[in-house]
Amino acid sequence: MPVNRKNAIVAIIGGGFSGAALAVHLHRAVERLEAVQVIVFEPRATLGAGLAYSTPEPANRINVPAGRMTLYPDDPDSFVRYLDRTNALADDAAAVLPDGQAYPQRSVFGAYVAAEIAPLLEAGGLEHRRSTVQHVGRRGNGWELLTADGDSHFADIVVVATSHPPPALPQVLQPLAGHSKLVADVNADAALDKIDAEDRVLIVGNGLTAADAFAALRRRGHHGPVVSLSRRGLRSRGHPAVPQEPYGDFTDPPSGRASELLRRIRAALRVSEADGATWHGVLDAVRLQGRDIWRNLPVNERRRIVRWLRPFWDAHRFRIAPQVETLLDAAVLSGQLQIAAGSLVSARPDKGGSLHIDIRFRGDKDVTPTDVDAVIVTTGPAHGGILNSQAFLSGLKQAGLLTLCPTGLGIRCDEQSRAVDRQGETIETLLIGGPLARGTFGELMGLPQVTEHAVYVAQVIARRLASVAAVTRSAAVQSVSG
Known part of the structure; x- marks a missing residue:
């Protein structure tokens, strides 16, 4: 790593959870090194929340118990202590279940991360630049970052830790673009405010975001009919009634084919079911072994998993909070919510103000004409368009310095999270942090x-800075001796 200045500067682009977590752990990792400056570029006022944990919507809750949420892998009770210390759940009677498990609103976790990083900012260990990075380019052995406010910044090392790209509007829905009741990005400010209580709603998607959208509508008093549509009709699953230990070994021996991996998972599910357990423990084992499982698969097999198995994995892996699950179950039983499998055929606005959608439900040859008042798109981030989602990413792509991961899951990087350029060469001072690296690391969304x-990326950077520092000291000693 060609960092040869006395004061090394590490720039982290993106201050959501991924960027903030990296900043905290990098600060820890380089504490013993002299003069390492860590700067986080994030336009939001606080670090750590990002899209996921900055939502003001009270119906949006973390989807795992608070006891499994922490900024520090070596301190699993950190978030729980914060809840106790701040009495953060005092005004949220629904947060704690009868079994004592807490599922706070997502914004509470964002506040926790901000509280953890605040002392480092106050002490000067980290710096937060409230700017949007517009351009990143080579400058000598380092990088020049140009921000929207016209400033230029130098960094020896750059880490791309930006958020997911916004959803892409399905081509079929393009005729509805600009309609006041088409919600193309549910994370946008006031996204659901124009949907009336009695509106007929089509939610495109059936995952966590769809569940959050429905819960938010219900909190606003919505009581109109809702159809939640996805190709397979797979709804996000809930947590087990009784906690289970992970079950199954899927790395010894390693699986080199997606079909073999699927066979082993199904076998483990049968054994687990025979023992009276549910599928949860098996899928938890797959998740915990995810990085090693992924590493053992060639790229073509990874792509097969993404294409054919990812929807099933997402439905079981990303579980909804019990409060939301109960809400959805009741809505399905009452008939307000229909979980459907099918595909969109066409869409157009009606002269009367409604939206006309043609749907081909799974198993049907004929198209079913459907009139709704609003459409909410919850199909998830458009990962294939990540390099065109922000100006600086587009510039790095045009320069050949960033490329898409061949799995279609993010940005291409190596096993040390270093970016891989157009020629297939690693760039030691340009790293990818957070879920954008999951094409290489596999399970990297939870x-x-x-x-x-x-923690891993922080250690990679710290080791390289320490190595450079050691070489610099050795050269200085030799110079003095000479």
Whole structure:
């Protein structure tokens, strides 16, 4: 790593959870090194929340118990202590379940991360630049970052830790673009405010975001009919009634084919079911072994998993909070919510103000005409368009310095999270942090895995800075001796 200045500067672009976690753990990792400056570029006023944990919507809750959410893998009770210390759940009677497990609103976790990073900012260990990075380019052995406010900054090392790209509007829905009741990005400010209580709503998607959108509508008093549509009709699953230990070994021996991996998972599910357990423990084992499982698969097999198995994995892996699950179950039983499998065929606005959608439900040859008042798109981030989602990423792509991961899951990087350029060469001073690296690391969407990856990347950077410092000291000693 060609860092040869006395004062090394590490720039982290993106201050959501991924960027903030990396900043905290990098600060820890370089504490013993002299003069390492860590700067986080994030336009939001606080670090750590990002899209996921800055939402003001009270119906949006973390989807795992608070006891499994932490900024520090070596301190699993950190968030729980914060809840106790701040009495953060005092005004949220629904947060704690009868079994004592707490599922706070997502904004509470964002506040926790901000509280953890605040002392480092106050002490000067980290710096927060409230700017949007517009351009990143080579400058000598380092990088020049140009921000929207016209400033230029130098960094020896750059880490791309930006958020997911916004959802892409499905081509079929393009005729509705600009309609006041088409919600193309549910994370946008006031996204659901124009949907009336009695509106007929089509939610495109059935995952966590769809569940959050429905819960938010219900909190606003919505009582109109809702259809939640996805190709397979797979709804996000809930947590087990009784906690289970992870079950199954899927790395010894390693699986080199997606079909073999699927066979082993199904076999473990049968054994687990025979023992009276549910599928949860088996899928938890797959998640915990995810990085090693992924590493053992060639790229073509990874792509097969993404294409054919990812929807099933997402439905079981990303579980909804019990409060939201109960809400959805009741809505399905009452008939307000229909979980459907099918595909969109066409869409157009009606002269009367409604939206006309043609749907081909799974198993039907004929198209079913459907009139709704609003459409909410919850199909998830458009990962294939990540390099065109921000100006600086587009510039790095045009320069050949960033490329898409061949799995279609993010940005291409190596096993040390270093970016891989157009020629297939690694760039030692340009790293990828957070879920954008999951094409290489596999299971990198859940918070525990994102935190562990932040620790790993921080250690990669710290080792390289320490190595450079050692070489610099050795050269200085030899100079004096000479």
